[in-house]
Amino acid sequence: MILSGSSSQGLAAALAAELGEPLADVEYERFPDGERLVRIPPVDGRAVVVCSTTGDEDYVELLQLQDAAREAGASEVVTVIPYMGYARQDDAFEPGEPVSARALARAVSTGTDRVLTVNVHETGVCDFFTVPTANVNAAPRLAAALPDDLRDPVFVAPDAGAIHLAQSVRDAYGPGDADYFEKTRHSGTDVDIEPSDTDVTGRDVVVVDDIIATGSTMSEAISVLDAPERVYVTCVHPLLAGNARTKLANAGAEKIYGTDTIERAVSEVSAAEAVAAALS
Incomplete structure (x- = not known):
C-alpha cells in the first residue's frame, strides 16, 4: 500500500499506478493548537511512505505516517523521500553547529526498514541513515519533457560535480554533447561562473x-552562454523559491522542466518510474 504525505500526492498516485499497488486514502488533520495528525486505513503487507520534506512540518508528517503504518499492521515499512530537506546541511560548517542531515536521517531511520532518496544533493547523506538506503537517479526522466527537435544539443551541468546528471539526461535523450560550467563559490551567495569550453553558438542548450x-x-550560468539558439532549464527538484522563475525567464530560459519530487507547475514528468524500479 502506498501512503502519501500531503506534499507528494501526485507522485504517490503515479507510483501506485506504476507498481499496481493500492493508494491509501490518507486523512490529514490539524488540532486547534496547530499540531498535525494523519489517519490511514489498515495495511496488509508492505507500506510505502512517500513524503517530500520541503519544510520542517513535512518531517513530522513523515514520522507520523511511518508510525501509523506500523500501528495499522504493516509487515514492512519503506520510506521514499523524493526531496530530502536539510540534505545540504551535511556537515558542521562552523563550531557548535549540528550535522542536520544526520540528525534527521537518524530520526527517520527509527520508523522504517529501508529508505529511498531521489537525487539527494549530497550522496554521502545516505550513509547517515541507520537502515539500508539507496539513492535513485530520476534525472533521465527529464529527457522525456524536452522537445523532439533540439538542434545539435549541448547538455550542461552548472559545475563538475553535476556532470553525471547532464550525461544521464543526454544519454536518455539521444544525440548531443555533455559539458559543465566552471564554478567557484566564495560564499553562500557569492559565486563566479565561467563558460564551458564547448561551443554553443547556434545550438540548443539544456542546463541540468x-x-x-x-x-x-x-x-548567471545562462547569461554567460555565447549565442545559443535556445536554452532549456531542467532539474529533478524544482523548488523555485521566491522569484526564481522570473529570474530564469529574464536570463533567457525558454522553458523550465522538473519532476514531481516537488510538485510545481513545471513538474512535467514523474519520478515514479525510477522509484518503482528501485522498489520492485
Missing part, C-alpha cells in the same frame, strides 16, 4: 541540475 532553489546561480 539536481535542484533549483532561488535560480540565481542558474540564471
Whole structure:
C-alpha cells in the first residue's frame, strides 16, 4: 500500500499506478493548537511512505505516517523521500553547529526498514541513515519533457560535480554533447561562473541540475552562454523559491522542466518510474 504525505500526492498516485499497488486514502488533520495528525486505513503487507520534506512540518508528517503504518499492521515499512530537506546541511560548517542531515536521517531511520532518496544533493547523506538506503537517479526522466527537435544539443551541468546528471539526461535523450560550467563559490551567495569550453553558438542548450532553489546561480550560468539558439532549464527538484522563475525567464530560459519530487507547475514528468524500479 502506498501512503502519501500531503506534499507528494501526485507522485504517490503515479507510483501506485506504476507498481499496481493500492493508494491509501490518507486523512490529514490539524488540532486547534496547530499540531498535525494523519489517519490511514489498515495495511496488509508492505507500506510505502512517500513524503517530500520541503519544510520542517513535512518531517513530522513523515514520522507520523511511518508510525501509523506500523500501528495499522504493516509487515514492512519503506520510506521514499523524493526531496530530502536539510540534505545540504551535511556537515558542521562552523563550531557548535549540528550535522542536520544526520540528525534527521537518524530520526527517520527509527520508523522504517529501508529508505529511498531521489537525487539527494549530497550522496554521502545516505550513509547517515541507520537502515539500508539507496539513492535513485530520476534525472533521465527529464529527457522525456524536452522537445523532439533540439538542434545539435549541448547538455550542461552548472559545475563538475553535476556532470553525471547532464550525461544521464543526454544519454536518455539521444544525440548531443555533455559539458559543465566552471564554478567557484566564495560564499553562500557569492559565486563566479565561467563558460564551458564547448561551443554553443547556434545550438540548443539544456542546463541540468539536481535542484533549483532561488535560480540565481542558474540564471548567471545562462547569461554567460555565447549565442545559443535556445536554452532549456531542467532539474529533478524544482523548488523555485521566491522569484526564481522570473529570474530564469529574464536570463533567457525558454522553458523550465522538473519532476514531481516537488510538485510545481513545471513538474512535467514523474519520478515514479525510477522509484518503482528501485522498489520492485
